[in-house]
Amino acid sequence: xxxxxxxxxxxxxxxxxxxxxxxxxxxxxxxxxxxxxxxxxxxxxxxxxxxxxxxxxxxxxxxxxxxxxxxxxxxxxxxxxxxxxxxxxxxxxxxxxxxxxxxxxxxxxxxxxxxxxxxxxxxxxxxxxxxxxxxxxxxxxxxxxxxxxxxxxxxxxxxxxxxxxxxxxxxxxxxxxxxxxxxxxxxxxxxxxxxxxxxxxxxxxxxxxxxxxxxxxxxxxxxxxxxxxxxxxxxxxxxxxxxxxxxxxxxxxxxxxxxxxxxxxxxxxxxxxxxxxxxxxxxxxxxxxxxxxxxxxxxxxxxxxxxxxxxxxxxxxxxxxxxxxxxxxxxxxxxxxxxxxxxxxxxxxxxxxxxxxxxxxxxxxxxxxxxxxxxxxxx
Numbered sequence: 450x451x452x453x454x455x456x457x458x459x460x461x462x463x464x465x466x467x468x469x470x471x472x473x474x475x476x477x478x479x480x481x482x483x484x485x486x487x488x489x490x491x492x493x494x495x496x497x498x499x500x501x502x503x504x505x506x507x508x509x510x511x512x513x514x515x516x517x518x519x520x521x522x523x524x525x526x527x528x529x530x531x532x533x534x535x536x537x538x539x540x541x542x543x544x545x546x547x548x549x550x551x552x553x554x555x556x557x558x559x560x561x562x563x564x565x566x567x568x569x570x571x572x573x574x575x576x577x578x579x580x581x582x583x584x585x586x587x588x589x590x591x592x593x594x595x596x597x598x599x600x601x602x603x604x605x606x607x608x609x610x611x612x613x614x615x616x617x618x619x620x621x622x623x624x625x626x627x628x629x630x631x632x633x634x635x636x637x638x639x640x641x642x643x644x645x646x647x648x649x650x651x652x653x654x655x656x657x658x659x660x661x662x663x664x665x666x667x668x669x670x671x672x673x674x675x676x677x678x679x680x681x682x683x684x685x686x687x688x689x690x691x692x693x694x695x696x697x698x699x700x701x702x703x704x705x706x707x708x709x710x711x712x713x714x715x716x717x718x719x720x721x722x723x724x725x726x727x728x729x730x731x732x733x734x735x736x737x738x739x740x741x742x743x744x745x746x747x748x749x750x751x752x753x754x755x756x757x758x759x760x761x762x763x764x765x766x767x768x769x770x771x772x773x774x775x776x777x778x779x780x781x782x783x784x785x786x787x788x789x790x791x792x793x794x795x796x797x798x799x800x801x802x803x804x805x806x807x808x809x810x811x812x813x814x815x816x817x818x819x820x821x822x823x824x825x826x827x828x
Contacts, residue, residue, distance in 0.1 A: 481812065482517045482518050482812055482813050482814075483622070483624045483719040483812050483814075484518070484618065484619045484622030484623075484624055484719060485518070485616065485617065485618050485619070485622075485716075485717045485718065485719060485794075485795075485812070485813075485814050486516055486517045486518050486520070486616075486617045486813050486814070487614060487615070487616050487617070487716045487717075487813060487814050487815055487816070488514065488516070488614070488615045488617070489612065489613065489614040489615070489714070489816050490612070490613045490614075491611065491612055493509055493598075493610060493613075495511075495512070496509035496510055496511050496596075496598070497509070497510045497511075497512075501599055501601060503601060505601055505602050505603065505604065505605070505607075506599055506600065506601040507599075507600045507601070507607060508597060508598065508599050508600075509596075509597070509598040509600070510595065510596070510597045510598075511595055511596040511597075512595070513544055513593050513594075513595050514593065514594055514595065514596070515592060515593050516592050516593070516594070516617050517813065518592065518617060518619050518622075519590040519591065519592050519619055520587075520590060520591060520592070520617035520618055520619050521586065521587045521588075521589070521590045521591070521618070521619065521620050521621070522584055522585065522586055522587070522617070522618040522620050522794065523541060523543075523555075523584070523585040523587075523594065523615060523616065523617055523618070524555075524583055524584050524585075524615075524616040524618075524698065524699065524715050524717075524796075525539050525541060525555040525556065525583075525585075525596075525613065525614065525615055525616075525699060526612075526613075526614045526616070526698070526699040526702050526703065526713075526714040526715040527539060527556075527558070527610065527612060527613050527614070527699065527703055527706075527714075528610075528611040528612040528702075528703060528706030528707060528711075528712060528713060528714070529558070529608045529609060529610045529611060529612075529703070529706075529707065530608065530609040530611065530707065531558070531559060531560035531608050531707065532560070532602065532606040532607075532608070532609075533560060533561065533606070534560075534561070534564060534565075534602050534603035534604065534606060535559065535560065535565075535600070535601065535602040535603075535606050535607060535608045536557070536558065536559040536565035536566070536600075536601050536602070536608070537556075537557070537558040537559070537598070537599070537600055537601075537608045537610070538554065538556075538557055538558075538598070538599035538601075539554070539555045539556045539558070539596075539598060539613070540552040540553060540554050540555065540596070540597040540598070540599075541553055541555055541585060541594055541595065541596055541597070541615070542594065542595050542597075543577065543578070543585075543587055543591040543593065543594050544591065544593040544594060544595060545589070545591055545593075549595070550575075550577040550578065550587075551575065551577070552597055553573055553578070553580050553585050554570040554573065554580065555580065555583070555585065555699070556568075556569060556570075556583065556697075556699055556700070557569075557570065558608075558700075558703060562690075564603070565601075567689075567700075568689050568690050568691045568692075569582045569583060569689050569691045569692055569697055570691065571691050576588070577589075582689070582691075582692050582696075582697055583697050583698045583699050583700075583715075590619065590621075594615070596613070596615070598610070598613070611706065612706060612712060612714065614714040614715065614716065614816075616714075616715055616716045616717050618717050618794050620794060624719055624720070626720045626721070626722070626787070627719070627720055627722040627723075628722065629721065629722050629725060629764055630722050630725035630726055630729060631725075631764070632725070632729045633724075633725035633726075633728040633729045633759065633760045634725075634760045634761065634762055634763070634764050635760070635761070635762040636728055636729070636759050636760065637758055637759030637760075637767050638666070638728065638731060638732075638733050638758045638759055639666070639669075639758075640662050640663070640665075640666045640733045640756055640758040640769055641662055641665045641666065641669075642662070642769055642777035642778055643658050643661055643662050643665075643680065643769075643771060643777065644658070644771055644772075644773060644774055644775075644777050645657075645658040645680065645771040645772060646771075646772070646773065646774045647680075647774075648680050648681060648684075652772075653694050653695065653696070654680055654684060654695060654771070655696075655753050655754040655755070655771050655772055656687070656695050656696045656697075656698075656701050656735075656754045657680050657683035657684050657687055657695045657701065658680050658754075658771035659701075659735045659754040659755065659756050659769075659771060659798065660683055660687075660701050660702075660704065660705055660735065660798070660800070661678060661679065661680050661683055662733075662756050662769055662771070663705065663733060663735055663756060663798070663800045664676045664677065664678060664683075664705055664708075664800065665677045665678075666733060667711070667800070667801065667802060671802060675708070676708060676711070683695075683701075683704060686704045687700040687701050687703075687704050696752070696754075698715045698737065698796065698798070699714075699715055701713075701735075701798065702714050702715050702798055702799075702800065705798075705800045706800075710802055710803050710804075711800070711801070711802060711803065712799070712800070712801055712802070712803055713798065713799070713800045714798075714799055715796060715797070715798060715799075716796075716797055716799060716814055716815050717793075717794050717795050717796050717797065717814065718795045718797055718814050718815075719795065719812060719814070720787065720795070721766070721783065721786065721787055721790075723808075723812075723814065724736070724757050724766070724797075725760065726808035726809070727799075727807070727808055728757070728758075728759055728760065729808065730805075730806055730807060730808050731806075732799075732801050732805060732807065733756050733757060733758050733759075733769075734756070734757050734797050734798065734799065735754055735755070735756055735797060735798030735799075735800065736754070736755050736756070736757055736786075736790055736796070736797055736798075737752065737753070737754055737790070737792075737793035737796040737797070737798075738752075738753050738754070738755055738786070738789035738790050738792060738793065739751055739752065739753065739788075739789045739792035739793075740752070740753035740772060740789075741789075742785065742788045742789035742792060743755070743768075743770075743781055743785055743786060743789035744781075744785070745782070745785050752792070752793070753772055754771070754798075755768050755769060755770045755771065755772075756768065756769040756771075757786075758778070761780055764783055765780050765781065765782055765783050766780070766781055766783060766786045767779075767780055768780070768781055768786070799815060
């Protein structure tokens, strides 16, 4: 049983939240999050520090965090500098009025999987929920959670955590589409085209190929050749042996965000107008979609990653689709992308430089890097 005081207090944490300054406080009943919320941390001084099972481990535990929404799905993503021999473990537990769940492991991350695991954790299912590779799925919705991070190394070195992002989803929410942002119509970003089919086992490489295209775009924009990596290099860095492939969402964004000055994280949005907001600001987005739905087929499966690089003059999305051998850049009907993207609850890879001019966050679905907000914490 979790003991709670008779009232809550707002504790101002020394952390950056990925919320825009004009967004109401988290307690505001008038704010409509449209089924999703993103909470991000770039500072961890307010987390409680303790020693781990090993002398070289440090554990950081957050206080109880209260969300805007009742959520039943959670995706954690992270960016960290990983010196040789270091490792990171990310855990989260949901907290109900009558009990707390166990800590679910959202990922094990290291710079060298031969020395320390870099993998998702299987067989975590219990009466409260389960982790499907990278997504915590609860049986009953919740509005509170707690984070626990284990940072370790073989000597005095520890991972340097740059970013921890938590994407929350009410999978039962239903929202009406917003009006399109027509400023994006007729704009196409010069993202290089790469096909996953050019590589061995190419049929399973859509995610690292998507990351390769996004990183190379920024390599050229920033004149930073170290950001341009071919797909096989990224495959080695994001392969998840327990998923038996390279489709673990946070692993792909963690790779991108491991580079100096870069951010990479997973979030979920409400509709295509929010993609348009990013295109207007010159930032392409990786999208998790259904391959078949994108092509107007009836099948609901076939998970796939693509890059949205812009929109036609009439508002149809322009997509770099790595799942084709030729003509990677394609135009799909707007309704097809909306239906295909809904397959993943509108999951997106946001990869961009720390100083990029990102769009205004109207609904708390990503960070603007321009403000500090307070979150409600339960003692």
